[in-house]
Amino acid sequence: MPKVTGLEGVVAAETNIGLVDGEKGHLVYRGYWAKDLALGYDFEAVAYLLLNGTLPNESELDSFTKALSSNRELPAHVKAIIDLLPAEMEMMSVIRTAISSMGDSFTQWPPTIDQAIRIISILPTIIAYRYHQTANTAFVAPNPSLGHVANYLYMLTGKEPNTAHVRALNAYFILTMEHGMNAGTFAARTIISTQSEIASAISGAVGAMKGPLHGGAPSEVIQMLNEIGDISNAEAWMRDVLSSGGRLMGFGHRVYKTRDPRAVALREVTSHLIGEDPWFNFAFEVENTAIRLLEEYKPGRRLYTNVEFYAAAVLSAVEMPTELFTATFTASRVVGWTSHLLEQVAINRIFRPQSIYTGEMPE
Structure with missing residues (x-):
């Protein structure tokens, strides 16, 4: 059985x-x-x-x-x-x-x-x-x-x-x-x-x-973004992680096999705030680079941005402890x-x- x-x-x-x-x-x-x-x-x-x-x-x-x-x-x-x-x-x-x-x-x-x-x-x-x-x-x-x-x-x-x-x-x-x-x-x-x-x-x-x-917070995403530090470092940092078999935090979801609709909505909301908070611009650029590299390293896996990625961006921007x-x-x-x-x-x-x-x- x-x-x-x-x-x-x-x-x-x-x-x-x-x-x-x-x-x-x-x-x-x-x-x-x-x-x-x-x-x-x-x-x-x-x-x-x-x-x-x-x-x-x-x-x-x-x-x-x-x-x-x-x-x-x-x-x-x-x-x-x-x-x-x-x-x-x-x-x-x-x-x-x-x-x-x-x-x-x-x-x-x-x-x-x-x-x-x-x-x-x-x-x-x-x-x-x-x-x-x-x-x-x-x-x-x-x-x-x-x-x-x-x-x-x-x-x-x-x-x-x-x-x-x-x-x-x-x-x-x-x-x-x-x-x-x-x-x-x-x-x-x-x-x-x-x-x-x-x-x-x-x-x-x-x-x-x-x-x-269940309630795992997006703190690992924030740690990743902090380690990247600047958009100029993003591709090299993520290539190093993916080449060694590591995971990019904030991408992929157990349920969603396409774009997480919560992440899509948070991205749209925060896109209007780029001029008001530079953190969102940084998050946008990291996301774009990550999606491109995930398709290169793990083709066909359908690893898209999940809600934790943009939750991290939002919670960091509002200075939530x-x-x-x-x-x-x-x-x-x-x-x-x-x-x-x-x-x-x-x-x-x-x-x-x-x-x-x-x-x-x-x-």
Whole structure:
């Protein structure tokens, strides 16, 4: 009997939230191309779409934006718990602990959209609070006049962020909100299917994201770009790596066998920002050289730019600390997770897959 591992290719649920088609390079959110949403909408509108199934009208968007803004404050007991955590505890573990500590606020089952909004709103505040605590700097309270993405940058820096940086990070957040039945989404849907509360389901998803095979941050891409240093060094540096059998970070994807639509959209967004931040121009040139060399060294392998490459460019440009990369990814993906939880409870049946016993039988 063939070995069965990883559930790869096994259909576990029906969903109308998102479509990922790696062969065609398609990423769809609720009937819209994710690329178009990233280029034409703000975080709030796309989060509303994933949670509710339709893009909001002006009144709905205003109400939703206000709901996100009004739910950013951390409860005193969550601050106290974070204050007591060991300094060496990594950010993803802190997020998991903080969300778990809010379980009493989310005991209602089935979970509601108000609970989803609360978790989406508060996650960036958890990250910012812990970041300032470990940096021995003063916590910057949420600014209710700023949108979700701009406020996240504001809480980290204490300064109203550059408009170009907000646009780029907004696109990143939208393009990483949802990505089908990934490990985090599957973990969350499995937990909520037992009629556990939403805090437990999101904590489980955070635990999955914490693993480097799922939530691996684009820090290796940044390391590569830093080692290249200047576009004049790019070809020689990459030829040396490829000749020795090494990998170019940020190229190729397990799912996408054509251009990663998230990378395409981020490239288009950042192309408008070249004059405003030289980092993007450098990234563009490195990408062009890498694609040409990959086709030369590995013809027919279909190794294109993936989302991590442009995520690295965006996160570096906005001066996001590397230790916050996976946490920032989580602050985006929580929109997809909560959308899937709301969908799961509407048609709930507990996840109970079978396994094949490969051990010995008693005599």
